[in-house]
Amino acid sequence: MPLLLQLQQLHRARQAKLSCGAPPPYLSVSARASPPAHHRTMSAQCVPLHSELSSEQLAADALSLSVDMELLLRRLAVVVAVVALTAATAAEGYNITKILGDHPEYSQFNKLLTETRLAGDINRRRTITVLVVANGDMGALSGGHYTLPTLRHILEMHILVDYYGAKKLHQLARGDTASSSMFQESGSAPGTTGYVNITQHRGGRVSFTAEDAADSATPSSFVKSVKEIPYDLAVLQISKPLSSPEAEAPVAPPAPVNLTELLSKKYCKNFAGLLASNADVYSNINATKDNGLTLFCPVDAAVDAFMPKYKNLTAKGKAAILLYHAVPDYYSLQLLKSNSGKVSTLATASVAKKDYSYDVSNDRDSVLLDTKVNSASVTATVKDADPLAVYAISKFLQPKELFKVTEDLAPAPAPEGPKKKTKKKKPSTTSAAAAPSDDSSAADSPDGTPADEVADKAAAAPSVLARWVTAAATVAAALALAA
Structure with a gap:
């Protein structure tokens, strides 16, 4: 028997028993003394019940009905949980x-x-x-x-x-x-x-x-x-x-693209200079562009703001962070806007045992990139023609493998307090704290490890499921009582 039907029958049975205990409370005293015909009929129907069951038995029956309803709601919660888990599995997609x-x-x-x-x-x-x-x-x-x-x-x-x-x-x-x-x-x-x-x-x-x-x-x-x-x-x-x-029909090969020239003409001249100054990085990115590449280039102002940290990175760290802005696959702007998820970068393949990925999401008509350290948005399209897409972004992406994970990425967070003691430290120490190198302890901090990300997501899943179950049980109970 369907769960909702069982709930409705239990509710009606409970109402039938309770209605036999006393006249309806909304009747006047005289009406209670001489009830209308339909109430007399109902009372007559209840005479056998009163004659056979004591008040203790009625209370026990009411308690039993309450327990039965609770058990049915629990069964409903299990069904909802299975459906929710099935839906979550289907939402993960396919390969x-x-x-x-x-x-x-x-x-x-x-x-x-x-x-x-x-x-x-x-x-x-x-x-x-x-x-x-x-x-x-x-x-x-x-x-x-x-x-x-x-x-x-x-x-x-x-x-x-x-x-x-x-x-x-x-x-x-x-x-x-x-x-x-x-x-x-x-x-x-x-x-x-x-x-x-x-x-x-x-x-x-x-x-x-x-x-x-x-x-x-x-x-x-x-x-x-x-x-x-x-x-x-x-x-x-x-x-x-x-x-x-x-x-x-034969397809004409794409015209050769000079990345440095392309970036310099639109929004990203400073970033183009960083790529050109690192021959290995430029060669890697340039060799990938004909087979599918999406490049996120920070605008000039973003590069200028990040340069103090960039200069304190080791050569290995500089190479990794530049490759971090390149995704070895072509993503049109429409695909970025309509799909969300984690993307791997050229740094993922270049640095052993390091993740170097970030999350791509969309907020209305904007594309957002979240590294867990900072976030940036796509501000303009430099080039979008398969197999190459280049997008200007608002900030220099900072990987969690090189910098400490920020717990709160809300705009303009309140400072924790003055750090006068930090000012007394040597400049080299302060710079290292602001922009740790790829060999620093921050890069290996457990706060930013992929394992912690997995744990956070796993912890979030039961919370979502619990809300589904609670909501479904509440709706089911409301439907049953309203019947």
Whole structure:
């Protein structure tokens, strides 16, 4: 029996017993002496109850009902907890590389998703359908006939920006529909050439055809569902790659980009100077930009304000903090605004056993970067063209691996108090405290270790779950009592 129905029945039973104890309190004395017919009927119905049960028994029954309701509410809380945990697990997202990795027959398609950097784009999205092709049906996609940019366009045609599970495919309202693909959404497809037509045929067969496919092209057929996360992700196998002349057209290689020149012209001249002065760092970033790079460059005023701390870092620390501003993946501004999460940096791969990551979030139309030491916002777009994105930011990012974690990042925090004794210290000591090097104790402080971050998040989860359970139990009780 549903929990809410049990609660309602218990409540009605309790009201029936309590109503037999005395006339309603809102009746006058005369009315109580001579109750209306419907009250006399109710009283007559209650005579057997009064004749059989004593006041002690009635009290015991009331207590039993209260205990039963409490047990039911506890059961409801357990159900809510399971639902909340399931929802939290689903919210963590998915990994298309891992999903296809469990199916060796799609290994070639999976490899191309990684090489074209589309795997990351898929993982960051919700409500998406991926049309995969088995190794034996890849055709020209596996023969090295296309350049990487062209392959990206072709694969984008196989990623629909809507959810089409197997059930939905066989329940198309008019027997056919058109869905936009990532190729259409990227802006590279002229007109509507990035759309995919989905058609349901007699006998339940479903076919897929690119909007600009030649009349002689044979449609690709739905084979089976590989993986479905309802309304979020559907991975479907189709019989062969979609044919799209626009997607298969050669893509001109991007024009060479001089990072120093680009940064110097827009907002980040001082940061460009820091990169140019460190040959190894500049070489690392420059070699990454053609394969996918997002660079956050502090504006000139932010660099000027940070220079006293920067000068006190060791050579290793300076290299790490510059690489910390570079993310080895392309993030369009739209992706940054619509997705939140932790990103790794070039410093993550360059410095052994160090995290060097930060959180990207959005506040309305602003993109925020939080390092746990300080936070910065994206103030302007310097360049946003796949595979390179450069954004100007309001502050110089300070990694927790080099600086002490700030507990309160609220603007203009009140000072803890005068530190007269600090002024008496030697200048070198004061500078080191303000900007510890990569070898300082602050870098290894337990306050900023990744393990502590995990612990904080783990501690926060039960609190959120408790609020869910409490709220659900309260609502359930209110619904039962109102019935």
